[in-house]
Amino acid sequence: MTAHRSTRRWVGLATAAALTATLAACAPGAQQGSGDATGATAEEIAAALQEESSITVWGWAPQLEPIVEAFEEKYPQIDVKLENVGTGNDHYTKLQNAIKAGTGAPDVAQVEYYALPQFALSDAFVDLTDFGAGELEDDYTASTWGSVAIGGGIYALPQDSGPMAMFYRADVFERHGIEVPTTWDEYIAAAEKIHAADPNAYITNDIGDAGFTTSMIWQAGGQPYRVDGENVTIDFADEGSTKWADTWNRLVQNDLVAPVPSWSDEWFQALGDGSIATLVIGAWMPANLESGAPDGAGEWRVAPMPSYDGSPAAAENGGGGDAVLQQSENKLVAYGFLEFLNGPEGAAIHAANGGFPSTLADLESDEFLGYESEYFGGQQINEVLVQAAKDVVPGWQYLPFQTYANSIFGDTVGQAYASKGDLNEGLAAWQEASTDYGNEQGFTVEND
Amino acid sequence: MTATSAPPVPATVRRDRPNWTGWAFVAPFMAVFALVLVAPVIYAIYLSLFREQLIGGTSFVGLANYAEALADPKFWDAFGRVLLFLVVQVPIMLGIALVAALAIDSGRLRLAAFFRISVFLPYAVPAVVATLMWGFMYGTRFGLVGNINDFLGLDLPAPLSANWVLASIGNIVTWEFVGYNMLIFYAALRVIPTDLYEAAALDGAGAFRIVRHIKIPAIRGAIVIAAIFSVIGSFQLFNEPNILKPLAPNAISTYYTPNMYAYNLSFAGQQFDYSAAVAIIMGLITVVIAYAVQLSGARKERTR
Numbered sequence: 001m002t003a004h005r006s007t008r009r010w011v012g013l014a015t016a017a018a019l020t021a022t023l024a025a026c027a028p029g030a031q032q033g034s035g036d037a038t039g040a041t042a043e044e045i046a047a048a049l050q051e052e053s054s055i056t057v058w059g060w061a062p063q064l065e066p067i068v069e070a071f072e073e074k075y076p077q078i079d080v081k082l083e084n085v086g087t088g089n090d091h092y093t094k095l096q097n098a099i100k101a102g103t104g105a106p107d108v109a110q111v112e113y114y115a116l117p118q119f120a121l122s123d124a125f126v127d128l129t130d131f132g133a134g135e136l137e138d139d140y141t142a143s144t145w146g147s148v149a150i151g152g153g154i155y156a157l158p159q160d161s162g163p164m165a166m167f168y169r170a171d172v173f174e175r176h177g178i179e180v181p182t183t184w185d186e187y188i189a190a191a192e193k194i195h196a197a198d199p200n201a202y203i204t205n206d207i208g209d210a211g212f213t214t215s216m217i218w219q220a221g222g223q224p225y226r227v228d229g230e231n232v233t234i235d236f237a238d239e240g241s242t243k244w245a246d247t248w249n250r251l252v253q254n255d256l257v258a259p260v261p262s263w264s265d266e267w268f269q270a271l272g273d274g275s276i277a278t279l280v281i282g283a284w285m286p287a288n289l290e291s292g293a294p295d296g297a298g299e300w301r302v303a304p305m306p307s308y309d310g311s312p313a314a315a316e317n318g319g320g321g322d323a324v325l326q327q328s329e330n331k332l333v334a335y336g337f338l339e340f341l342n343g344p345e346g347a348a349i350h351a352a353n354g355g356f357p358s359t360l361a362d363l364e365s366d367e368f369l370g371y372e373s374e375y376f377g378g379q380q381i382n383e384v385l386v387q388a389a390k391d392v393v394p395g396w397q398y399l400p401f402q403t404y405a406n407s408i409f410g411d412t413v414g415q416a417y418a419s420k421g422d423l424n425e426g427l428a429a430w431q432e433a434s435t436d437y438g439n440e441q442g443f444t445v446e447n448d
Numbered sequence: 449m450t451a452t453s454a455p456p457v458p459a460t461v462r463r464d465r466p467n468w469t470g471w472a473f474v475a476p477f478m479a480v481f482a483l484v485l486v487a488p489v490i491y492a493i494y495l496s497l498f499r500e501q502l503i504g505g506t507s508f509v510g511l512a513n514y515a516e517a518l519a520d521p522k523f524w525d526a527f528g529r530v531l532l533f534l535v536v537q538v539p540i541m542l543g544i545a546l547v548a549a550l551a552i553d554s555g556r557l558r559l560a561a562f563f564r565i566s567v568f569l570p571y572a573v574p575a576v577v578a579t580l581m582w583g584f585m586y587g588t589r590f591g592l593v594g595n596i597n598d599f600l601g602l603d604l605p606a607p608l609s610a611n612w613v614l615a616s617i618g619n620i621v622t623w624e625f626v627g628y629n630m631l632i633f634y635a636a637l638r639v640i641p642t643d644l645y646e647a648a649a650l651d652g653a654g655a656f657r658i659v660r661h662i663k664i665p666a667i668r669g670a671i672v673i674a675a676i677f678s679v680i681g682s683f684q685l686f687n688e689p690n691i692l693k694p695l696a697p698n699a700i701s702t703y704y705t706p707n708m709y710a711y712n713l714s715f716a717g718q719q720f721d722y723s724a725a726v727a728i729i730m731g732l733i734t735v736v737i738a739y740a741v742q743l744s745g746a747r748k749e750r751t752r
Contacts, residue, residue: 404717408702410702414697
C-alpha cells in the first residue's frame with residue numbers, strides 16, 4: 001500500500017545477478033492453468049479455519065503483522081507465514097515470476113489497486129465471487145470496490161484507500177498572506193507568491209510521477225484508459241487529461257514546482273522546513289509526514305484538494321487490497337484469512353496502526369472522525385479525508401498493464417517535465433509507447 | 449583417397465585411455481561449469497526464440513526477437529551511451545590507476561602503504577552503497593554539491609541533470625575501480641627485476657625514462673588485462689544508473705544502458721524472451737570487442 005512507498009528508495013537494488021537467476025527461473029509456457037475456481041459456502045470456510053493448516057502471505061504493509069497475530073489468536077489451528085519479499089514493483093516482480101513458474105507463489109498477496117487488473121486478467125488471482133465476496137460490496141467505499149471489481153469478477157478485497165487531499169503548511173500560508181486555495185487557479189497564484197517571496201520555496205515538488213499524474217487526470221474527470229476485456233482505449237487527448245496538462249504546464253514551465261524527487265532525503269527535509277508548502281497526495285500521508293518530517297509538527301494542516309471550478313472533486317491516489325492466488329492449495333483458509341484481514345477486525349487494527357481504511361464502518365465511526373492529530377495542530381484531519389473519499393470522481397479505470405506503463409513514465413512524460421515542454425506532448429508520447437506495448441502483448445489498443 | 453586409407457584401429461584405442469583419466473580429473477569442474485555457466489546461456493538462447501504475450505500465450509518466433517532488437521532504436525541508444533562511457537571513462541580510470549601504481553612503486557612516496565590502502569579502499573565498498581552515498585552527495589539542495597555552492601557562492605551544474613548524469617556515473621565508477629586497477633598494475637610492477645633499473649641508471653636514464661622504456665612495456669600484459677576487464681565492466685553498466693534512477697527518473701531512462709534495458713524489459717514489461725535476445729546480442733558484442741582489445745594488445749607485444 002502506497003503509505004510505505006518511502007521504502008522504495010531502497011528498492012531496485014537487485015543487480016544483474018538476479019537478472020540471470022530469474023531469467024532461468026521462468027520457462028515459457030508455464031502459465032498458470034485455467035480459472036477452474038472452486039467455490040465454497042461460508043460454512044465450509046468456517047470449518048476449514050478450524051482444521052490444522054498453514055498459508056503463506058506476501059505483503060509489506062506494516063499493519064499486516066499485528067493483524068496476522070490477531071488472526072492466529074482467533075484461529076490457533078492456522079499457521080500464517082507472513083513474508084515481505086519487497087515493496088511495490090519488487091513484490092510484483094517476484095509474484096509474477098512465481099505465477100509464471102507455476103509454483104512458489106503465496107496463498108495471499110498484497111496488491112495495489114493500479115496493479116490489480118494485470119493479475120486479474122492473467123487469471124493469476126481467484127475470482128472471489130465464488131466465495132461469496134459479492135455480498136461485501138456495501139462494506140466498502142464505492143471507489144475502492146470499483147477498483148477490485150474487474151470485468152465482472154472480484155479479484156481482491158480492499159484494505160486501505162488514498163483519497164487525495166491537499167496537505168499544506170499553515171505557517172507558510174500565513175507568512176505570505178495566502179488563503180487556502182480552492183481552485184487550481186488560486187493554487188497557481190499561491191505558487192507564484194511563495195516562489196517570488198523566496199526563490200528556494202515552492203508550493204510543491206513534482207518531477208513527474210505516474211501515480212500522481214493519473215490521479216490528477218482522474219480528478220479532472222479524464223478517462224484516458226477504457227478497458228473492455230482485451231479491447232483497450234488509451235486517449236490522453238480527452239478533455240480531462242488536457243485540462244490537467246494545461247493547468248500543470250503553467251506550474252512546470254514557470255519553475256513553480258521544486259525539482260525534488262518524492263521520498264528522497266531532500267524531500268523530507270523540505271517538508272520539515274516548509275520549503276515545500278503543499279502536497280496533493282493520498283490520505284495515507286499523515287503517518288509518513290509524522291515519521292519523515294518531524295520538524296514540521298504543528299505546522300501542517302489538511303484541506304480538500306483544489307478543483308477546476310471550486311466544487312469538491314477528488315481522486316484515489318494509491319491504496320490497495322489483498323488477493324487469493326489461483327496457485328493456492330488452501331483457498332478456503334486463504335479466503336477466510338482475507339475476510340478477517342479486510343473485514344471489520346482487520347480494518348480496526350489497520351486503522352489503529354496508522355492506516356487509512358476503505359471500510360465504511362471505520363470511515364464513519366465517531367472515534368475515527370473525531371481523532372485530533374497533534375502533528376496537525378489538533379485538526380480533526382479525518383473529517384477532511386473521509387469527505388475526500390466521498391468526493392472521488394467515479395468511472396476511472398487502470399490499464400491491464402499499468403505497472404509497465406508506469407515504468408516508462410519517466411521516458412515519456414518525464415522528458416516533458418525535464419525540458420519544461422508541453423505536458424500534452426509528453427502524455428502523447430506515453431500514450432504511443434503504452435499503445436505499442438499493449439498491441440505487442442496481444443491487446444487491441446485504440447486511440448480515439 | 450578412398451575408404452582403404454582409414455587409420456589403424458589399435459592406435460585409436462591407445463590414444464583414448466589417457467584422455468579419460470584427464471576428464472575424470474576435470475569432471476567436477478566441468479559439471480559445475482556446465483550447470484552454472486553453460487546451461488543458463490543455452491536456456492537464454494532457447495528463451496530468445498519464443499515470444500510470450502499477456503493475451504495469446506507463447507509462440508515460437510525463430511530469430512524475430514533478434515531482428516527486432518537489431519532494429520530497436522532504444523537498444524542502440526543504450527549501446528551508444530555505454531560506448532561513449534567506455535571511450536571516455538576507461539582511459540581516465542586506467543590513467544589514474546597507472547599513475548598511482550607508478551607513484552607507489554617509485555619508492556619516493558612517504559606512507560606508501562597508507563596511500564596504497566586508501567586508494568584501494570573504495571573498491572571494498574559495495575557498488576550499491578557507493579552509489580547511494582554519491583547520490584546523496586550529488587544533491588544540489590542539501591548534498592555536498594549544494595554545500596559547496598552555498599559555501600563558495602558557486603553555481604555548479606546539477607550532477608544528476610540529463611547533461612551531466614553520465615559524467616557523474618563515470619565519476620562514481622572511477623572512484624570505485626581506480627584502486628582495483630592500481631593493484632593489478634602495482635603487482636605487475638613488483639615483478640620487474642630491479643637490476644634492469646640499475647642498468648638503466650648506469651646508462652644515465654632518469655626516472656621518467658625508466659617509466660617509459662622499462663616499466664610500462666614490462667606491464668603491458670597487465671594493462672591489456674585491466675582494459676579488457678574495463679571494457680566488459682562498461683558494457684555491463686547497471687548498478688550505478690539503476691540506483692540513481694529514483695533520484696533522476698527523467699535523466700536516466702529505462703533503456704539507459706543495455707543491461708538496464710534488458711532488466712526493465714523482463715521485470716517491468718514481462719518480455720523475458722525479447723530481453724534474453726537483447727542480453728545475448730550485447731554479450732556477443734562484448735566478446736568481440738574484448739577480443740579485439742586482447743588481439744591488439746598481443747600484436748603490439750609481438751612487434752616489439
